[in-house]
Amino acid sequence: MAPVSPGFGRSSLMQARQPAWLRVTRGSLRRSAAGCAWLAMASSAGAAETSPPAPVDEVHSLKEVTVVAPAPLPSFSIPREAFPGNVQSATDADMERAKAGNLSSFLAETMDDVVLNDAQGNPFQQDILYRGYRLSSTLGAPQGLSLYLDGVRQNSALGDVVDWASIPEAAISAITLVPGSNPLYGLNSLGGALALTTKSGETHPGVEADLSLGSHGRARLDIGAGKMLGDGWHAFVAGTGFREDGWRDLSSSQLGNLFAKVGRSTTDTQWSVSLLGSSSKLAGNGLLPDSIYAQRRQAIYSAPDLTRSHALQLILNGAHQFNAEDQLALTLYMRQSHATAATGDVSDNYLSWLQGCQGNAAGAGCQPGDAPASAVFNTSTVSTHDYGVSTQWSHSGDVHNAVLGAAFELSRASYHQETQDGSFDAQRVAIAEPGSTPTANASLDGRTTTASLYASDTIRLLPHTYLTASARWNTSRTHTVLSLPKASDERFTFSRLNPSLGLSHQLLSGLTVFASGSQGTRMPTAIELGCADPANACQLPTGLQADPYLRQVVSRTVEFGGRWKASDATDLTLALYRSDNRDDILFERSPVSPLGYFTNFPKTRSQGLELGLRRRLGRLTLRASYSYLQATYQADGQIQTPFAAPVNVRPGTRMAGVPLHGFKLGADWRATASVTLGGAMTVSSSRPVAGNEDGALSAQDPRLARTAGFVLFNLRASWQVDPHWQLYARVDNVFDRRYESYGHAGLNVFPGGTLLQPGATVPTERFVAPGAPRLFLVGVRYEWGGH
Incomplete structure (x- = not known):
């Protein structure tokens, strides 16, 4: 084994399997060019694993160094002690141990400050919130996080949404959650960026298969296989199949995706090509009013609510090492997707008719025969084509760790929506x-065309002091x-130069403090620009109008904190942060109809504290x-x-759906x-209800x-029967706790489950996102081959 120099040095040998942080040894010798070539492959995940065990006489003379990737494109990383922020990470091994139902559930269970809003009622349509910023699959929802897969941004150009069903969870090797308005991650990285890296035949040779069965008709199969083919060639393939009946009425769903990668690695050059295809049919039954929720937890408000989607993505990643210090990387991609959403909703005309006839059942125009259609079918179709190229x-x-890059992206999107009158049956299904x-x-x-230039330099000022300066210019x-x-x-142009500056200093061995300031932006999406006129409101995602101009959101983040790694068994992190959004984009209800529109709000803020501890005590990990x-x-x-009076907010009014306090505790005992x-x-802790942020409606109903x-x-348990076979079980919501993850104040035309008739008052109720009941899951896992 060849130890490497202090500072930015890297080892010449690395294990094939890669976690989200790359751990290498530090010694007194210069690094080798081969070591840098290996790093280029490893840092595409933001990380690689511990070097092979050193001889006994070397163990005590080597010090572990962890490096992280501050930018999404492969080939660039800096020592973790130099990164001025509370970056978090996980590996495929962490996901396998957790036995979580999917990626979003894993993040909510293990990552600091990550919470879920299950407003759609489907495990693959959940909203992830990090530091109050959202990553959602719902078209029209305000977004504030970016998602990357192998260096390619996955947010759709139409609404910055993500299709969770198209993420190849069986192929994920590493997860990195980068905090704050990091400009290197481009547009929409207001609160942070989530970067995923996939496996390859080089990093994950062998076969993995995982079959699980659970409550509510749930079944899932994950398969992956990788192989080294000789002369540097490698190949990997993985697939996921999922289906469930769902715990709520009319909520059966299914999805499948297939991922394949082939590549080659030589001393100086590495490249890979991956192809990802997915198809899904997901039922998301949305929020439920309290009067129906109290009667039956599994009920729905109205149906159908079904989304079908198909996606195909091709990615080429390559890197060439010129010498021990310089490398050039290239990423090309193309992606196309098609989604159709069909919903049965309450007709706005029927709601307006009920409101006009309140207390006047016998009046003119208020007879049952005068009623307009009570239901409306909304069918929306979204097609997107995305192309991009990035070079870096x-x-x-030893003093500078610098990067200079450029990116160009072209996106084409179409959105079409149709409506059809209908009526509700006794089960509130639209016909x-x-x-x-x-x-x-x-x-x-x-x-949409977006061009970007970015640069960053991490400067080693003193042996344990680092200054990082970065900037990215975007024009869209x-x-x-x-x-x-x-x-x-309509034509709009948005341009902005976003800088960041950070300082990190190691006070003592294992104790590092950091501070940073950064700026990021999000341009209005087509769905927001198409629905920004109060006089021509729309019901997203079911309508668009010609629009006035919306300003791009500008977010500025400051962060202070520290991390203490007392030993390999203890890791403590602390972060204090504040993010201010100027011209934040909100969705408001029209004062003249039940519809709504997007508008800029002068300023919003997310600020808080994150405290995390990882501790290993013999066989127990906490x-x-x-x-x-x-x-x-x-x-x-x-x-x-939707009500007569608007919500009046002032500085300090809390935003809806975000808990003030959160605590997570996890343990694994061998x-x-x-x-x-x-x-x-x-x-x-509790979460404010949307539509009542000022508390004006609380006198009617405290809920x-x-x-x-x-x-x-x-709870979870696993039994390793032999080196290849494992049996496991998991129970979610062990005590079958009845809980809600989101709430919205609205007008209910089905109080108690029965359609209102003329003369009755339309009540204001709290609509909630019911949490899933107890879920049992059992599974079997098979592994064969070398990892």
Whole structure:
């Protein structure tokens, strides 16, 4: 083994399997060019694993160094002690141990300050919130996090949404959560960026297969196989199949995705090509009013609510090492997707008719025969085509660790929406009226081009002091053509230079303090630009209108903290942060109709504290974290709602759906050489209800103020039968706790489950996202080959 020099030095040998942080040894010799070539492959994940065990006489003379990737494109990394932020990471081994149902559930259970909003009621349509910023699959939801897969941004150009069903979870090798408004991660990285790296035949040779069966008709199969083919060639393939009946009515879902990668690695050059295809049919039954929720937890408000999607993505990654310090990387990609959403909703005309007839059942126009259609079918279709190229030069020296890159992306998107009148049956399922035909009422075609230049340099000022300066310039042009409901041709240009500056200093061995300031931006998406006029409101994702101009969101983050690694068995982190958004984009209800529109709000803020502990005590591994988060409005203003009076906010008014306190505790105990027992506890404080942020409606019903806090317990156990076979079980929500993850104040035309008739008052109720009940899961896992 050849130890490497201090500073930015890297070892010449690395294990094939890669975690999210790359650990290498530090010694007194210069690094070798071969070591840098290996690092280029490893840092595409943001990490690689511990070097092979050193001889006994070397163990005590080598010191472990951890490096992280501050940018999404492969080939660039810096020592973790130099990174001025509370970066978090996990590996495929961590996911396998947790036995979580999917990626979003794993993140919510293990990552500090990550919470879930299950507003859609489907495990693959959940919203991830980190520091109050959202990563969602719901078109029209305000986004604030970016998602990368092998260096390629996965947020759709139309609405910055992500398709969780298309993420190849069976192929994920490493997860990195980068905090703050890091400009190197490009647009929409306001609160942070989530970077995923996939496996390869080089890093994961052998075969993995995992089959699990659970409550509510749940079944899942994950398969992966990798192989070294000789002369540097390698190949990997993985697939996931999932289906469930769902625990709520009419909520059966299914999905499948297939991932394949082939590549080659030589002394100086590495490249790979990956192909990802996915298909899904997901039922998301949304929020449920309290009057129905109290009667039956599994009920739905209205149906159907079904989304079908297909996606195909091709990625080419390559890197060439010119010498021990300089490398050039290139990424090319293309992606196309098609999604169709069909929903049965309450007709706005019927709601308006009920409101007009309140207390006047016998009046003119208020007879049952005068009622308009009570239901409406909304069918929306989204098609996107994305193309991009990125190139990056990086330099790794003893004083400077620098990167210079450029990126260009082209996105084309179309959105079309149709409606059809209908009526509800006794189960609140919408049925089309005989003879009615769909009516097209929204059509949009848009093109977005984005060009970026970025640079970063981490300077070693002193042996244990690092200064990191970064900047990224983005310019985006959108050209949107609206055909319906009114023809228009719109062009907008958004440009911004976003800088960041950070300082990190190692006070003592294992103790590092850091501070940073950064700026990021998010340009308005086509879905927001197409629905920004209060006079021509729309019901997303079911309508678009010609629009006034929306300003891009500018987010500025400051962060202070430290990390203490007392030994390989103890890791403690602390971070204090504040992020201010200027011209934040909110969705408001129209004051003249039940519809809504997007608008800029002068200023919002997310600030808080993150405290995390990882501790290994013999056979017991403990993980604990506490988060305190204030997500607030920071200006006087009004937010329109479906009600007569708007919500009046002032500086300090809390934003909806974000808990003030969160606590997580996890433990894994190796009971015997083959049996492991584990569990997790998640604690969340109450969350303000949307539409009642100012508390004005609380006098009508105290439940309209917030959703209650909750405590959830999950348990898991595994038995390694032999080196190849493993049996396991998991129980989520062990005590079958009844809880809600999100709430919204709204008008309920089905109080108690029965459709209102003229003359009755339309009540204001809290609509909630019911948490899933107890879930049992059993599975079997097979591994064969060398890892």
